[in-house]
Amino acid sequence: MLDADKASGALGIEVAEAGEGRARARMTIGETMVNGHGIAHGGYVFLLADTTFACACNSHGPVTVAAGAEISFVAPARLGDVLVAYAEERTRFGRNGIYDVTVRREGDDAVIAEFRGRSRVAERPPT
Amino acid sequence: MLDADKASGALGIEVAEAGEGRARARMTIGETMVNGHGIAHGGYVFLLADTTFACACNSHGPVTVAAGAEISFVAPARLGDVLVAYAEERTRFGRNGIYDVTVRREGDDAVIAEFRGRSRVAERPPT
Amino acid sequence: MLDADKASGALGIEVAEAGEGRARARMTIGETMVNGHGIAHGGYVFLLADTTFACACNSHGPVTVAAGAEISFVAPARLGDVLVAYAEERTRFGRNGIYDVTVRREGDDAVIAEFRGRSRVAERPPT
């Protein structure tokens, strides 16, 4: 999780909490994340959701990786928007898990994206 | 498309070609994209795929946005890996389109991720 | 919704309730739904989830169709299992909606599948 934080540090993602299959994180849409119209690239919204998902699925202990994910872009995020992602476990089975992440804009609470991630406990720690 | 390039500039994504529903782009996995084990955050792989998808679906002319996407992480990418994404249109219907993007590692051509994006022609240009 | 019921009648799907973006339905895994090992074809589990989703997204009034869906098969269902699907709206935006459906086995409540559907209000009633 610290690793996740480190990898996400350059984006200014702050993990507010993580535990028991849940996590919450924030990110501000900065200059490098938008196009000429000031609209955020969906990839950065995914990055926030994916990081929050990683914190949630690793909160159980064993090293767990993302096997895949699906995202629906609900509304555009804009330069200066503060986004908050909230991840929660939906189900776990064998080494697998499914986690739902909703990304909202702070302030008006508008939904920006809905994300569903598929996790898998690593066979052995990555080297 | 220039906008997409601009938004992706900070990541060093180079769009090699785009046209007729196809696009190809490259990105090198840098220090800010990896965790403590030198393994790339999947979100950056998504960003490359998503950018390539955006170039492909906008190559037809009308402003087109991502409605959503699905990604499967096939193999980890590592610090220094050069990734190449190739996007191609699968089908278009009404204002909608489906595009497949495969991300490979340059050199051994190993598949890193498979991405499928859903596009939608914008009702009017974003402002 | 009556139509959905009719189309699903041959499968014995009973819609227990539907309203305000939610729905619940039941189906028993019959002889024609299993393979030689007595394990249900995932397609029938999808059919139950998809029907429940259709009831939930049409419960708002306007004719609404499925634009797409994602399903994860969590555990196998077997001959004679009674499956219960519960659909609830996650978010709506413009003509679009996202609905989550969990399919469980009656009795031990084991999760059989997790489904996420994307709906779209029809431009005009199908003819």
Add this chain to the structure above:
Amino acid sequence: MLDADKASGALGIEVAEAGEGRARARMTIGETMVNGHGIAHGGYVFLLADTTFACACNSHGPVTVAAGAEISFVAPARLGDVLVAYAEERTRFGRNGIYDVTVRREGDDAVIAEFRGRSRVAERPPT
């Protein structure tokens, strides 16, 4: 694969060919598959795609099951339409595979649905 055929027999799905990660199958939209407007329930289109996917991923030999799938409904199918599904392997890694299935209407070749399935080789044969 014979099992798959058996389970799908009630729907009249004919597997035309299967081998080397590919498969092709046909199904006619019958009375029990449509709603009051004569439009096919998407779940039956999924069933055809899923069956074709199962034949393709099992064509390699080892017993392989569907872990999940994503489907986009491109155009409605109607009573009497003959649908043809064509599945092909996109990539395999470890015990996992990704297969793309396109469902078309025979005659005008119109795309009805695009499906992407995720397969997994079974740890041991189901009992």
